[in-house]
Amino acid sequence: MMEPEALLQQYFGHASFRTGQKKAIDAILQGRDVLAVMPTGAGKSVCYQISALLLPGITIVISPLISLMKDQVEALHQVGIPAAYVNSSISSEEFHMTMQLAQQGKYKILYVAPERLMTDSFLWLAERVQISMVAVDEAHCVSQWGQDFRQSYLDIPMFVQQLPRRPICTAFTATATVQVERDIAEILQLQNPEMIKTGFDRKNLFFGVRRPSNKTAELLELLKENSGKSGVVYCSTRKAVEEVCDAVCDAGYGATRYHAGLSDRERGQNQEDFLYDRKPIMVATNAFGMGIDKSNVSFVIHFNMPKDLESYYQEAGRAGRDGEPAQCILLYSGKDVRTNTFLIERSRETMDVEDDALREFLIEKSKERLKQMTFYATSTSCLRHRMLRYFGENSPESCGNCSCCQTNYKEEDATLEAKKILSCVYRAQKSGYHLSRTMAADVLIGSKKEVVLRMRLDQLSTYGIIDKMSHREVVQLMDELIQREDLALRQFKDYQELALTAGSVEIIRDQKQVTRRVPIVREKLAAPAGTTDPTMTAEDNTLFQKLREMRTQLAKNEGVPPYFIFADATLRDMCRKKPHTMGEMRQVSGVGVIKAQKYGKKFLGVIAGHLEGSMVGNS
Structure with missing residues (x-):
C-alpha cells in the first residue's frame, strides 16, 4: 500500500499535508469515524479523497449542491482519480450507466445528493458494492442550529443503517459553532469520532x-x-x-x-x-x-x-x-x-x-x-x-x-452623549413613540426631515440636544450601547425599536461611564497588510502573466476552467523556482504526475522562452 504522502504528491503535487489533513486520514485508515471542522481553503476534500484511494471498495460522498459535485468530479478526472456523481442534473440513461460502472468497481469516489440516498435504485447499488466510507460534506446542514439546515440531511443516518455493513462515517464542515458540532456528531450517529479542529483563522x-x-x-x-x-x-x-x-x-x-x-x-x-x-x-x-x-x-x-x-x-x-x-x-x-x-x-x-x-x-x-x-x-x-x-x-x-x-483610534468620554440618547428613548416612550435607531438619531441632531416634522417629533424635549455629532456617529454610539447591553432593540411591528435596559439606568444614575473609540486617521485599504508577495519580483510578475496566458489557452482547448489546469499559487511557485527540467517541474507545489505529463513541457517552454528573452534584453 502506498503512503498517503506519496499519493498526495502523485495526484495533487504537494510535498506535505496541511494542518489537520494527515490526522484525519490516519484516523480514517485506522477505521475511526471523523468530525473535521476546517476553514474554507484548508483542504477538507483531500482528507476523504486520499483516504478513498487507500480504502477498499468505494467511498460515498454526500454533497448538497450539484455545482460542488460537478466541479470536484471534473477536478478529480484532471488528476486521474476515477469518480462520478449522482444527482438531478443527469439523465436516466446517465444514471443507469453510472450505477452499472459503480457496481463493476470502476469508481473510487461516488458523489451523491442527499435526496437520492433512500431511493430504491440507490439502495439497490448500496447492497451490491463495498462501501468503505460515507463522507458528509457541508455537514453543518444537518443541524437546525446552523444557518443552512436541510431536511434531506436527516436521511443520512437511515441510509447508513440500511447498509449490509456499517462503513467508516466522516463529516466535514467549515462553519460550526460548538452547538452545531454536537448536533453533527449526534444526528449522524458518529461513533467516538476523531475530532479535528484546525482553527477558523485564515491569516491570508x-x-x-x-x-x-x-x-x-x-x-x-x-x-x-x-x-x-x-x-x-x-x-x-x-x-x-x-x-x-x-x-x-x-x-x-x-x-x-x-x-x-x-x-x-x-x-x-x-x-x-x-x-x-x-x-x-x-x-x-x-x-x-x-x-x-x-x-x-x-x-x-x-x-x-x-x-x-x-x-x-x-x-x-x-x-x-x-x-x-x-x-x-x-x-x-x-x-x-x-x-x-x-x-x-x-x-x-x-x-x-x-x-x-x-x-x-x-x-x-x-x-x-x-x-x-x-x-x-x-x-x-x-x-x-x-x-x-x-x-x-x-x-x-x-x-x-x-x-x-x-485604524488609529482615540478614546473619548461619551457618557453625556449616551445620557442624551437614553433620555430621548425614555421621553419618546412616555409620549407614545416607538423610535428606531435612525429616527432617534434624527431627533437628537434636530433633523428637519419631513417625517420628523409630520410626526411632531420636533416637539420632544430631546430634539436637537446633540449638536457636535453627525447622524452616523450618533447611530454608531447607539450600536456600541446595544453591544454593551446598555440599550436594546426589540421588535415593534415591522421594525426594531430602541428600549432601555438595566444598564441604561446605571448610566443615567452615574454608576457607569461610557467611552467610545473615535478614528483619527483611517489608512487606505487598497493594499492591506499582507496583500503583496515580497518573493515575486517585477520580472516574476511578467512571467506570471505569460504563464496565465498559456493556462487560459489550454483551458479553452480542453473546455475546463483555468484553475483546473493550475492554480495561481502554482503559477507563482513556477515563477519563483523557474524549473528547467521535468524533474524540477515536479518540485513545483501543485504539479502532480498526471498534470506534469499533460502540461509540463508547455509551461517549461514558456519559462525557457521568457528567460532567454530576459538574457537578450540584458545583454
Missing part, C-alpha cells in the same frame, strides 16, 4: 468594514483598486443583484449575475463564465458559492450585510482559497439590519419545518445571529478577534490585518 484574508454614504461609488472604487482580479460581490436581494451588476457593467467591468430568479440555464451559463474567467466578477445572492472551488478569487465584497456570522465567514472565505492574500470587505448601513429582519420574518412562510414551536425557536435563533453579525459590522475593535471568539476560538485582541486594527 484581510477583513474590512466600510460604512459609505454611497455604496455603489464605494464598490466601484474597490473594483478599481482590485483591477484585473477576480472576485465576488454579494447582495441580499435579487433586485440588488440586478442593480449592482448593471452598475458594475456600465463602469466597464466584466461582470455577470447569479440569483434564484434566473433560469437554470442562465445561472449555469453565468457561473461558467465566472469560473472560466470570461467574466471575472460575479454579483450574486447567497444562492451562489457553496462548493465553488475557484482558487483565484482575490476579493469578496458584501454590498449588503449577511444575516449571520456563519454565512459571512463562509461567503467571505471563498476568497484566497489558494492561500494567496485576499480581501474581504463588508459595506454596511443600518438599512441592512432592517432588510435582514424582514427576510427572517418572511422565512416563516418557506421554512421546511412543520412544528410551530420549533419554527418560532429557529426564528428567534436567526434574530440572535443577526444581532451578533451587526455587532461585527459596527465594531471598533479587531474584526478577526470578534469573529474567532464567536466560533469559540481564542485569539489575540489585535491581528494587524483588519480595518479596525489598521
Whole structure:
C-alpha cells in the first residue's frame, strides 16, 4: 500500500499535508469515524479523497449542491482519480450507466445528493458494492442550529443503517459553532469520532468594514483598486443583484449575475463564465458559492450585510482559497439590519419545518445571529478577534490585518452623549413613540426631515440636544450601547425599536461611564497588510502573466476552467523556482504526475522562452 504522502504528491503535487489533513486520514485508515471542522481553503476534500484511494471498495460522498459535485468530479478526472456523481442534473440513461460502472468497481469516489440516498435504485447499488466510507460534506446542514439546515440531511443516518455493513462515517464542515458540532456528531450517529479542529483563522484574508454614504461609488472604487482580479460581490436581494451588476457593467467591468430568479440555464451559463474567467466578477445572492472551488478569487465584497456570522465567514472565505492574500470587505448601513429582519420574518412562510414551536425557536435563533453579525459590522475593535471568539476560538485582541486594527483610534468620554440618547428613548416612550435607531438619531441632531416634522417629533424635549455629532456617529454610539447591553432593540411591528435596559439606568444614575473609540486617521485599504508577495519580483510578475496566458489557452482547448489546469499559487511557485527540467517541474507545489505529463513541457517552454528573452534584453 502506498503512503498517503506519496499519493498526495502523485495526484495533487504537494510535498506535505496541511494542518489537520494527515490526522484525519490516519484516523480514517485506522477505521475511526471523523468530525473535521476546517476553514474554507484548508483542504477538507483531500482528507476523504486520499483516504478513498487507500480504502477498499468505494467511498460515498454526500454533497448538497450539484455545482460542488460537478466541479470536484471534473477536478478529480484532471488528476486521474476515477469518480462520478449522482444527482438531478443527469439523465436516466446517465444514471443507469453510472450505477452499472459503480457496481463493476470502476469508481473510487461516488458523489451523491442527499435526496437520492433512500431511493430504491440507490439502495439497490448500496447492497451490491463495498462501501468503505460515507463522507458528509457541508455537514453543518444537518443541524437546525446552523444557518443552512436541510431536511434531506436527516436521511443520512437511515441510509447508513440500511447498509449490509456499517462503513467508516466522516463529516466535514467549515462553519460550526460548538452547538452545531454536537448536533453533527449526534444526528449522524458518529461513533467516538476523531475530532479535528484546525482553527477558523485564515491569516491570508484581510477583513474590512466600510460604512459609505454611497455604496455603489464605494464598490466601484474597490473594483478599481482590485483591477484585473477576480472576485465576488454579494447582495441580499435579487433586485440588488440586478442593480449592482448593471452598475458594475456600465463602469466597464466584466461582470455577470447569479440569483434564484434566473433560469437554470442562465445561472449555469453565468457561473461558467465566472469560473472560466470570461467574466471575472460575479454579483450574486447567497444562492451562489457553496462548493465553488475557484482558487483565484482575490476579493469578496458584501454590498449588503449577511444575516449571520456563519454565512459571512463562509461567503467571505471563498476568497484566497489558494492561500494567496485576499480581501474581504463588508459595506454596511443600518438599512441592512432592517432588510435582514424582514427576510427572517418572511422565512416563516418557506421554512421546511412543520412544528410551530420549533419554527418560532429557529426564528428567534436567526434574530440572535443577526444581532451578533451587526455587532461585527459596527465594531471598533479587531474584526478577526470578534469573529474567532464567536466560533469559540481564542485569539489575540489585535491581528494587524483588519480595518479596525489598521485604524488609529482615540478614546473619548461619551457618557453625556449616551445620557442624551437614553433620555430621548425614555421621553419618546412616555409620549407614545416607538423610535428606531435612525429616527432617534434624527431627533437628537434636530433633523428637519419631513417625517420628523409630520410626526411632531420636533416637539420632544430631546430634539436637537446633540449638536457636535453627525447622524452616523450618533447611530454608531447607539450600536456600541446595544453591544454593551446598555440599550436594546426589540421588535415593534415591522421594525426594531430602541428600549432601555438595566444598564441604561446605571448610566443615567452615574454608576457607569461610557467611552467610545473615535478614528483619527483611517489608512487606505487598497493594499492591506499582507496583500503583496515580497518573493515575486517585477520580472516574476511578467512571467506570471505569460504563464496565465498559456493556462487560459489550454483551458479553452480542453473546455475546463483555468484553475483546473493550475492554480495561481502554482503559477507563482513556477515563477519563483523557474524549473528547467521535468524533474524540477515536479518540485513545483501543485504539479502532480498526471498534470506534469499533460502540461509540463508547455509551461517549461514558456519559462525557457521568457528567460532567454530576459538574457537578450540584458545583454
